[in-house]
Amino acid sequence: MDKTEILRKIKEVEEKIDEEIKKAKEEANRRIFAAKEEARKIVEDAEKEAQRIYNEIVEKGKAEIEKERNEIREKRLAEINELIREAEKKVDEAVKFVYNEFVRAVENA
DSSP: OOHHHHHHHHHHHHHHHHHHHHHHHHHHHHHHHHHHHHHHHHHHHHHHHHHHHHHHHHHHHHHHHHHHHHHHHHHHHHHHHHHHHHHHHHHHHHHHHHHHHHHHHHHHO
16 A cells, blocks of 8 residues: 555545534434423423412412301301390390389389
8 A cells, every 4th residue: 555545545435424523413413302391391390380289289378268267157147146135135135124223213212
């Protein structure tokens, strides 16, 4: 082999190496892009799941608050009804007291 042929073969090998490097870079870029897309999808799915869980927690909280509100309302209504019953009893007693005082005042007059 003469010098020219050796240089030509070296040049061919260099070109093949350059082509392989180019292909490897392209493949690396494709894989990086695919990995970024997959990561983006994972993040998007995680955000959707987090939003779903958040909504679920908020709805449960609202339901618990509404339940507590109704329990308090029922308790207060029972207390009010008891006060009304007590007041009605006292009205009857007050009417009897006033009537008796009136009768006594009329009899003593």
